[in-house]
Amino acid sequence: MAEGDVVGTGVAGATGRTLACYHHARGECRSCTWLPRPYDAQLSEKERAARALLAPWPGIAWEATVPGGLGGFRNKAKLAVGGTVDAPTLGILDPGGEGVDLRDCALHDPRLVAAADPLAELVARARVVPYDVVRRRGELKHLLVTVAPDGGMLVRFVLRSEEAVSRLRKHLPWLLERLPAARVVSVNLQPDPKAVLEGPREIVLTAEESLRVRVNDLDLHLLPQSFFQTNTAVAAALYRQVAAWVDEVDPASVWDLYSGVGGFALHVAAPDRSVVGVEVSAAAVESARRSAADHGLAADFVAADATGWVADRVAAAEPVADVVVVNPPRRGVGPRLAALLEASEAGHVVYSSCNAETLARDLRAMPSLRPVRGRLLDMFPHTAHYEVVVLLERAARPR
Ligand SMILES: C[S@@+](CC[C@H](N)C(=O)[O-])C[C@H]1O[C@@H](n2cnc3c(N)ncnc32)[C@H](O)[C@@H]1O
Incomplete structure (x- = not known):
């Protein structure tokens, strides 16, 4: 166990202290590159970095940062x-x-x-x-x-x-x-x-x-080989935040692209709302389908490449959802999907990113979609990484 004055509890909310780790002190493991920094200083630096990357889009209303916990937070x-x-x-x-x-x-x-x-x-x-x-x-x-x-x-x-x-x-x-x-x-x-x-x-x-993982009031099935966020408490806060934004918009249709085991899709599912999750991993899609069936939620899940799937809908002149949630890997959604979303009629996009640099790059490719709300969630304490989620609203297209 970690030596020193502090061992984390895994409860989101701990700030202001340093996690002591004898593996780090002995130089055996340097995975936690920010370990020597007090946790509140880590959070301030992440907020500064995220806001600097998103500075070209002024006026984002930021919600309070969600801390990830000092230790014991990895599931x-x-x-x-x-x-x-x-x-x-x-x-x-x-x-x-x-x-x-x-x-x-x-x-x-x-x-x-x-x-x-x-x-x-x-x-x-x-x-x-x-x-x-x-x-x-x-x-x-x-x-x-x-x-x-x-x-x-x-x-x-x-x-x-x-x-x-x-x-x-x-x-x-x-x-x-x-x-x-x-x-x-x-x-x-x-x-x-x-x-x-x-x-x-x-x-x-x-x-x-499959392992059942309770997140908020949902049991998510987790088959081996499906991605799941590494910090359950922070993931729960992320899903609650996105569900709240989506409920404010109250769309008739939502797409959850890069849906994994369905965390976003299942949290935004509602009567009279069509919800489709798109995910490349067949195991994750099967997990999400089982969770939807268990809870009687009307959400469909498709095993496909997200960009290809959206391109096919657009080519078939099918309507794009009112709200599109995207949660891609670190590489971001990339230019093709960004262009499809930019050209679509989707009124809102929720973009949850573990790499604010690719997020900023993708936002530059979607000038009609302006970030209006944002929240940083510290999924990865003691490293430079963090999750940032933004709500994008369609503005008039530039001429
Ligand atoms: C950051 S995870 C997000 C998962 C999910 N939204 C969640 O909250 O757990 C990214 C997901 O994208 C999936 N993925 C990677 N490349 C993809 C692609 N080209 N099309 C669709 N899904 C993809 C991965 O399998 C992974 O489940």
Whole structure:
């Protein structure tokens, strides 16, 4: 556990203090580049940076920033596995490919920290040899563990091949006894030596195949291989904010592009409102469909490339939704989708971005859509990254 005066609680709201981490102090891990800065100074600097990037659009009404918590806020542990089968390391690999054990990372929800020992013990029991990136030998590359607010967990073993799958199956009852919170356990096959975290094939070992994650008053299904925001409390605040803006506009139709497991779409679904989510990951689309069915919400989800899907609707002269929500990866929506939205009749766009630089670039490509409201949400404390969401309103097109 982190040494020093402060260990975070994961409760959004902590500011003004510094998170002490002995891994950082020893130089074992430098992922949290802003760790030495007091948390309130981090928030001020992020606000300054976001406002500077959006300065070309004056008059944005900013809501109060949502802090992400000092520690314990990450709902997902991405643990590279190194070491030996009897003494695996769970954390990162150093530049020479040696494992560095960070299983007590202070950013992780404490329940993830507590799960690490039983998982390491399972590795030894089932003789799942950690993958050696230098010699290209061994099986276990990563352990990916997600925890829901109720404590339920999704545990994924990223393996080079199927060699260890039967042994993991054999020892699964032991794991479920030691770690009863593990509701879903799966294997992801990543045969390539390249640095991609996971591969296309997933083998679910448990009867349950999706983790339910409570967000506000919704249970979101999370199948393995679907993206989920890493900070559940901040994600909940983000969805509440966007639902409030959308409700103010009260549109008859909403598109949620890059919809993931459907967080935005399901929060804005309402009687007499058509809602469609578009997402490239089939697993995420299936997750969103299950959540919509469970809650009886009228929201459809389509597995497609967001830009291609919008281009097809426009080409078929189908109407674009009144409100379009976009939440792309760091690269932003890009010039083609920006041009389609600019030329469309959508009265409002909600753009939620984890990269304010690509957000600003995309806004320049949509001069008719002016940001009028904004909010910074600190999804990634102790790093330079943050989420920023803006409500865009259509102004008269420039002549
Ligand atoms: C930042 S995440 C947002 C997910 C979701 N909105 C949420 O709140 O959890 C970006 C999502 O875009 C998806 N994605 C990436 N490229 C895409 C594309 N070309 N078309 C549609 N979805 C894409 C990813 O699979 C991921 O789920």
